[in-house]
Amino acid sequence: MISKTQIPEDKVIVARDLTKKFGNFTAVDHLSFEVGKGEIFGFLGANGAGKTTAMRMLCGLSKQTSGEAWVAGYDIARETEKIKRCIGYMSQKFALYEDLKVWENIRLYAGIYGVPEKDIAGRTDDLLKRLGFEAEKQALVKSLPLGWKQKLAFSVAIFHEPKIVFLDEPTGGVDPAVRRQFWELIYQAADRGITVFVTTHYMDEAEYCNRVSIMVDGHIEALDTPNNLKQQLEAKNMDDVFHQLARKAKRTEQ
Amino acid sequence: MNAVSANLIGKKYGKLQALSGISLEVGEGDIFGLIGPDGAGKTTLFRILATLILPDEGTASVCGFDVIKDYAKIRKVVGYMPGRFSLYQDLTVLENLTFFASVFHTTVEENYDSVKDIYQQIEPFKNRRAGALSGGMKQKLALCCALIHEPSVLFLDEPTTGVDPVSRKEFWTMLQRLKQRGISILVSTPYMDEASLCDRIALIQNGKFLKTDTPQNIIKGFDSELWSVRSDHMSKLLSDLRLNEGVSSSFAFGDAHHVTLKNGKCNSHDLSVYLDGLKHTNVCIQKIEPNVEDCFMQLSGKNIL
Incomplete structure (x- = not known):
């Protein structure tokens, strides 16, 4: 077992042999990796490879069967409440409340994540200005185009300046131009020191990550920078890398 | 005869103009791709062609049948796989397939050949409830259910959304095989890389077609270096x-x-x-x-x- 003092300060995620079993089925099999501060880390894998299970453990939502992991310096088994305070989370499926106005959504999440009361109004205006959404402050979220919702959802997920933000397929179905604007928001967040942990099925987006891991059958089959992965596998792009590695999957879909 | 033809279709939801001036023709045995982001109007167009909602303007026909006058005939010749998972979660794989067959007054045995290729991949799990299947298997089951009455036209609304690149490739291989059997396919996708796998595509945004052509001609139309x-x-x-x-x-x-x-x-x-x-x-x-x-x-x- 590793103790807290052994976690290097610049590592925001440290996982050692993290494993999760459901009955006889090993969904996540001895996962070991580290993610540095301000890094954009792509977490790729085929459907059913174990990505969601791993992500749920790192967010403190599901307890591991064995192994250990530290997120923002906290133990995922014993300090889940502390972890929840310093992470942000956004997925394609659920992000904002459709029946609340834009400012109400920001207000709600800011409150949940404990942003000081006196700061909320000012920071809300700053955020809307940065996104160019000032005119939509009073609009219901359901009236916004999908791409705007996703940009707003991301901004809300990092409104409390978390140490790390988990993004689960944030750009699925989004317009190509907006998809690129979304990635620019990711870059800005990373430049401010927020670590970004992202899953995606768009392989061009894998190229935007500092490092990428590819999960196959519950374990990490490869982990490196996109350039190194392409060189190692003599692949012309990340799509090719993904196909070469994911083809090794033996586990039949259950 | 075209498998699908639409002429200046328009549809409004309240004040929102969901579709305007949509015209398209899907040739027999063609794969026609509707390529565009969420909210572009793809699902509305499918619902009109599948005779589930009425257009406000324009006319459309499927296999020569008018979407308004002959809606009952269209429903017999079309297989429709809606974007959201459309199966009965509490029924098993086989029960779902049997149910869809019975709706169309046929049986799984009678039309087994038309779903065999795809069904064999999920048959080992035929007694599992649909709700407990993985994403890729749900997709295969939904496709089987859309094929069990031997339709001549398939409508597939975002069948590959949220699906990983390897399974997406497999799915397109299945579509190519269906095309070889002469089935005409109208398929929508937000993944632009799938466009090259279609015979013809329409790029759709904000309820309008930006362009309709073969993927090769659309690329030729890019007007700068x-x-x-x-x-x-x-x-x-x-x-x-x-x-x-x-x-x-x-x-x-x-x-x-x-x-x-x-x-x-x-x-x-x-x-x-x-x-x-x-x-x-x-x-x-x-x-x-x-x-x-x-x-x-x-x-x-x-x-x-």
């Missing part, structure tokens, strides 16, 4: 490119930025000199063929600044 630009600092490179007045558009595309230049104002040599001046290292500028996503962004004319 396209350059791929790389350096050691891709993020700074993107902002520097946008600051150059000779640059007309610049977008991140995987491991390179795709750039078009203003005619007469800037050429690739000028650009190379400009980037060297800004201390970019390992600058690489190459002329490339555009892809469908480049075309979509050029046609949608959105500026990203």
Whole structure:
């Protein structure tokens, strides 16, 4: 077992042999990796490879069967409440409340994540200005185009300046131009020191990550920078890398 | 006879113009792709063609039957796989298939051949409840249920959304096999890379078709030279490119930025000199063929600044 003092300060995620079993089925099999501060880390894998299970453990939502992991310096088994305070989370499926106005959504999440009361109004205006959404402050979220919702959802997920933000397929179905604007928001967040942990099925987006891991059958089959992965596998792009590695999957879909 | 033909279809939901001026023709045995983001109107068009809602304007027919007058006939010849998972979660794989067969007054045994290729992949799990299947298997079961009455036209609304690249490739292989059997397919997708697998495509945004043609012709229609630009600092490179007045558009595309230049104002040599001046290292500028996503962004004319 590793103790807290052994976690290097610049590592925001440290996982050692993290494993999760459901009955006889090993969904996540001895996962070991580290993610540095301000890094954009792509977490790729085929459907059913174990990505969601791993992500749920790192967010403190599901307890591991064995192994250990530290997120923002906290133990995922014993300090889940502390972890929840310093992470942000956004997925394609659920992000904002459709029946609340834009400012109400920001207000709600800011409150949940404990942003000081006196700061909320000012920071809300700053955020809307940065996104160019000032005119939509009073609009219901359901009236916004999908791409705007996703940009707003991301901004809300990092409104409390978390140490790390988990993004689960944030750009699925989004317009190509907006998809690129979304990635620019990711870059800005990373430049401010927020670590970004992202899953995606768009392989061009894998190229935007500092490092990428590819999960196959519950374990990490490869982990490196996109350039190194392409060189190692003599692949012309990340799509090719993904196909070469994911083809090794033996586990039949259950 | 075209499998599907639509002429100037329009549809409003309250004040929202969901579709306007939509015309398309899907030839017999063709795969026709509707390519566009969420909210573009793809599902509304499917619902009109599947006779589930009425258009406000225009006419459409499927297999020669009018979507309004002959709606009952259309329902017999069309297989429809809606975007959201459409199966009964509490029924098993086999029960779902049997149910859909009985709705169309047939049986699984009678039409087994038409689903055999795909059904065999999920048959080992035929007694599992549909709700407990993985994403890829649900997709295969839904396709079987849409095929069990031997339709001549298939409507597939975003069958590959949220599906990983390997399973997406498999799914398209299945579609190619259905095409060989003479089934006409209208399929929608937000993944631009799937466009090249279609015979013809329509790029759709905000309820309108930006363009309809073969993927090859759409790419030929890209009306400027396209350059791929790389350096050691891709993020700074993107902002520097946008600051150059000779640059007309610049977008991140995987491991390179795709750039078009203003005619007469800037050429690739000028650009190379400009980037060297800004201390970019390992600058690489190459002329490339555009892809469908480049075309979509050029046609949608959105500026990203």
